[in-house]
Amino acid sequence: MWWKILTGLLISIVVITIFLMPPPQKELGEVSRIFFFHVPVAWVTVLAFLFAMINSILYLSKKDPRYDIQAAVSSKLGFLFAILATLSGAIFAKSAWGSYWNWDPRETSIFILLLIYGAYLALRSAIEAEDRKANLSAVYSILAFITVPFLVFVVPRVFQSLHPADSVINSRIKIQIPFPVLSIFLCSLLGFSLLFIWIYKLEVKIILLDKKKHS
Amino acid sequence: MGMKSSTWTSRVSALFLKDFKSELRTRYSLNALIMFAVVTLTAISFSVGMFSLNSKVKASLFWIVIFFSAMSGLAQVFIKEEESKTSTILKLVASAETIFAGKLLYNLILLFFLELIVVPLFIVMLGFSILNYWLFFSVLILGSLGLVCATTIIAAIVAKASVKGALFAVLSFPILLPLLVTLINVTNLASEGASFSHGLRDLQVLFSYAVVMFVASFLLFDFVWEE
Numbered sequence: 502m503w504w505k506i507l508t509g510l511l512i513s514i515v516v517i518t519i520f521l522m523p524p525p526q527k528e529l530g531e532v533s534r535i536f537f538f539h540v541p542v543a544w545v546t547v548l549a550f551l552f553a554m555i556n557s558i559l560y561l562s563k564k565d566p567r568y569d570i571q572a573a574v575s576s577k578l579g580f581l582f583a584i585l586a587t588l589s590g591a592i593f594a595k596s597a598w599g600s601y602w603n604w605d606p607r608e609t610s611i612f613i614l615l616l617i618y619g620a621y622l623a624l625r626s627a628i629e630a631e632d633r634k635a636n637l638s639a640v641y642s643i644l645a646f647i648t649v650p651f652l653v654f655v656v657p658r659v660f661q662s663l664h665p666a667d668s669v670i671n672s673r674i675k676i677q678i679p680f681p682v683l684s685i686f687l688c689s690l691l692g693f694s695l696l697f698i699w700i701y702k703l704e705v706k707i708i709l710l711d712k713k714k715h716s
Numbered sequence: 717m718g719m720k721s722s723t724w725t726s727r728v729s730a731l732f733l734k735d736f737k738s739e740l741r742t743r744y745s746l747n748a749l750i751m752f753a754v755v756t757l758t759a760i761s762f763s764v765g766m767f768s769l770n771s772k773v774k775a776s777l778f779w780i781v782i783f784f785s786a787m788s789g790l791a792q793v794f795i796k797e798e799e800s801k802t803s804t805i806l807k808l809v810a811s812a813e814t815i816f817a818g819k820l821l822y823n824l825i826l827l828f829f830l831e832l833i834v835v836p837l838f839i840v841m842l843g844f845s846i847l848n849y850w851l852f853f854s855v856l857i858l859g860s861l862g863l864v865c866a867t868t869i870i871a872a873i874v875a876k877a878s879v880k881g882a883l884f885a886v887l888s889f890p891i892l893l894p895l896l897v898t899l900i901n902v903t904n905l906a907s908e909g910a911s912f913s914h915g916l917r918d919l920q921v922l923f924s925y926a927v928v929m930f931v932a933s934f935l936l937f938d939f940v941w942e943e
Binding site (some may be wrong): 624637648 | 866870873876877878879883886887891894895897898921925928929932936939940942
């Protein structure tokens with residue numbers, strides 16, 4: 502219970518402060534406020550991917566349908582957050598680099614995650630039988646997760662040369678961020694992660710109750 | 717131990733020969749695969765027309781043709797078993813590892829056949845020049861290995877789903893993307909005549925991708941096949 506209150510507090514603190522404080526980066530101005538939403542949302546996308554993979558492994562070893570439901574829910578949420586991250590990133594890219602889409606390494610990786618989530622959900626909807634669906638989608642989820650290290654290694658090498666403007670993004674990562682900005686950013690990160698876990702738990706509960714009702 | 721491994725290889729080769737013979741009888745996958753490659757190649761050649769493309773674009777087009785041709789044919793190994801309802805019998809006579817190894821080998825040979833036809837056609841129709849043949853052939857072999865290891869398990873998954881054709885490409889693409897990107901990179905190097913050591917880093921990526929995919933798909937195939 503306490504963490505639900507904490508989530509509410511964190512999100513409200515973040516929402517209020519990021520509009521009241523001066524923009525975190527002077528060169529970019531007002532647009533840079535989007536970082537407080539965009540980065541945590543992108544982080545949750547990756548977190549959901551990890552959740553889906555762990556639940557898939559658990560399903561294959563334990564064969565408990567609960568894990569399959571959890572994997573499906575985290576993928577669904579991951580897909581939603583991937584869309585949010587892509588859209589908020591595109592809005593930022595338009596004002597910082599002049600076009601909505603540039604194929605820079607980060608945009609590419611989030612887009613591939615979007616594709617993987619889409620493929621996973623397409624696979625799930627293409628199989629009728631419950632345990633077959635659970636089995637096959639778990640295998641696919643693990644297979645997709647294994648390719649991520651390759652993407653991390655391969656993608657930046659191909660696209661970096663095209664976008665020197667990427668340094669705008671990199672300067673944000675360095676730890677010269679002033680303390681108030683950093684603390685709000687961390688609040689936002691924690692808040693969004695907790696929000697994800699909250700929605701995730703609720704969704705799993707709903708599906709489990711629904712199943713109980715029908716059986 | 718030696719005895720055991722020899723029977724395993726003989727079982728794998730028996731399974732491979734079974735697929736190969738039935739393919740020779742109908743030539744369904746091979747014909748579809750090769751015609752698909754020729755059709756896409758012609759489409760590219762027509763649309764390019766008089767323009768001369770640089771080697772980077774040619775390398776990309778080459779692997780796009782291979783990718784989509786593979787997508788049109790490689791899923792057949794498992795779909796065939798499901799459609800003719802022979803997968804249950806296959807389950808009784810052979811272990812999952814044997815079946816997977818046999819199917820993997822069959823797909824690999826099929827892909828090599830395809831490349832045997834596409835490479836000369838590409839050279840003739842698009843003026844694709846290869847200056848470093850050693851590099852090109854190592855890319856071709858490592859790339860095919862990685863591609864087959866990743867797609868054979870997806871073919872097994874897709875065979876059990878309801879919309880097989882479209883799903884195969886949708887599921888394969890995100891997983892093959894790092895492979896394709898690297899392949900295009902090295903193929904470009906090979907066609908520009910870069911030295912072997914120049915492409916070594918990319919070859920290492922290709923090699924590790926093939927190994928990782930091979931191990932992962934071998935381990936995961938059990939779960940796809942068992943039910």
